[in-house]
Every structure is written in structure tokens, then in C-alpha cells.
């Protein structure tokens with residue numbers, strides 16, 4: 001791992017601009033070095049925060065972006081539970097990302113086939129790698145310590161071969177989902193967790209202070225070579241005793 005940074009902001013309002021800055025700076029770097037920017041998205045509160053912050057930028061050029069999903073719920077795209085559906089209405093329809101730059105699941109397939117189909121799509125985008133090397137993955141963490149659709153005590157936590165796995169017994173509804181596995185997540189060049197709210201405080205303390213000794217899935221996100229950021233707000237950070245950075249909303253990452 002290139003080193004973990006934990007950045008604490010008074011609230012989401014101060015965190016948001018730094019998230020946007022991280023995305024645009026990694027996009028610029030990626031496009032400069034290999035001509036495209038591959039970004040993996042997650043659901044939850046990230047959808048509205050990221051959409052709002054990116055749309056507030058005056059010069060956002062997404063023509064060389066390739067966006068995928070760290071996990072996705074197996075529901076139709078017009079279902080309010082569809083992560084893609086939410087991004088489509090809040091972000092994709094308002095930026096200049098080409099349709100070919102959005103990697104979606106095929107939600108008409110049964111869950112196992114859906115995971116295989118999404119694996120195939122990722123392999124097409126990353127033909128030279130055993131696991132996809134995204135330039136940036138944005139992750140959330142639930143109050144139970146799950147990330148992507150990798151839930152505590154689930155056998156999928158031990159998956160070492162698949163890039164994408166199906167899950168049909170998700171403890172959080174909807175039950176059917178597809179998710180990137182840990183080896184895929186940990187192959188990224190940069191991973192950033194965005195975690196806000198006091199419900200995250202106890203689990204965040206264990207994840208950050210006990211590391212991989214902690215039982216929580218989020219603690220297993222340790223990029224092999226890439227960077228790891230935790231962007232959190234004060235309520236989520238309330239129980240931390242480790243040293244953190246408090247850089248303010250003008251931080252440049």
C-alpha cells in the first residue's frame with residue numbers, strides 16, 4: 001500500500017469539495033498517463049454528494065472517463081433502488097460522459113449470469129490485468145462495516161479468484177446484488193472511502209485502529225500498491241484516537 005491517509009472534516013459540506021478535487025486530480029493524472037480515467041462508484045449517500053460536487057465544477061470534462069460500479073443492486077434501472085438509475089438521473093444525464101463510458105450490469109439476467117456478464121465487461125476494459133486496475137474507486141461503509149456488497153461473516157469475504165461475485169442473500173435489501181471482490185478492489189491505483197455520520201463511529205474506530213485484525217469487511221480494503229484515503233466527518237470520527245489530518249475544504253489530494 002502507498003500509505004493510508006485519514007482526513008476529517010467538520011461536516012459533509014466541507015468534505016464534498018475535497019472529494020471532487022480528488023476525483024478531478026486523479027482524472028487529470030490518469031488521462032495524462034494512459035489516456036482515460038477509470039472510476040468505480042458506490043451507492044448510498046455518495047450518489048448525491050458526488051453528483052452535487054462534480055456538477056458545481058465550472059470545467060468538468062468527462063469525455064475520457066470510464067465509469068463502473070463497485071457493486072450494484074440487481075433491480076431494473078428505473079427502480080429507485082438502482083444505483084445506476086440514481087447516477088443516471090443525478091449525474092450522467094448532466095455531464096459529457098459518452099454512453100460507452102458507463103459500464104452497467106445487465107439487470108435482465110439472473111444473478112449468477114449477471115456477475116459473469118459484468119466480469120466479462122470488466123475484462124474487456126482491463127484486458128492486460130488479472131484484476132481490474134481502476135484509477136479510483138469510491139467506497140462507502142455501512143454501520144455494520146460492510147463495503148461494496150461484502151457483508152460481515154459472509155463467505156464472499158474469502159473470495160480470491162473472481163473479479164465480480166453474485167450475492168443472493170444480502171442482509172441489506174435488495175437481496176440480489178453483484179459486487180467487486182477484495183482482490184479486485186485492492187488492485188486499484190487509489191481507493192477512497194467516504195463515510196459520514198455518527199452511526200459509523202464505533203465501527204470506524206475498529207476498522208482504522210485494529211486494521212485487518214478487525215472483523216469488519218471495510219478493514220480488508222488495503223490496496224496492494226495503491227493509495228488509500230478515508231474522508232470522514234467529525235461525527236464518524238468521534239471515537240478515533242489515532243492521528244488524523246484536519247485539512248479543511250481547500251485540501252489538495
Ligand SMILES: O=C(O)[C@H](O)[C@@H](O)[C@H](O)[C@H](O)COP(=O)(O)O
Nearest residue numbers: 042043044045046140141142172
Ligand atoms: O448498496 C447499498 O446498500 C449501499 O450502497 C451501501 O452499501 C452504502 O454504500 C453504505 O451503506 C454506506 O452508505 P452511506 O454512505 O449512505 O452511509
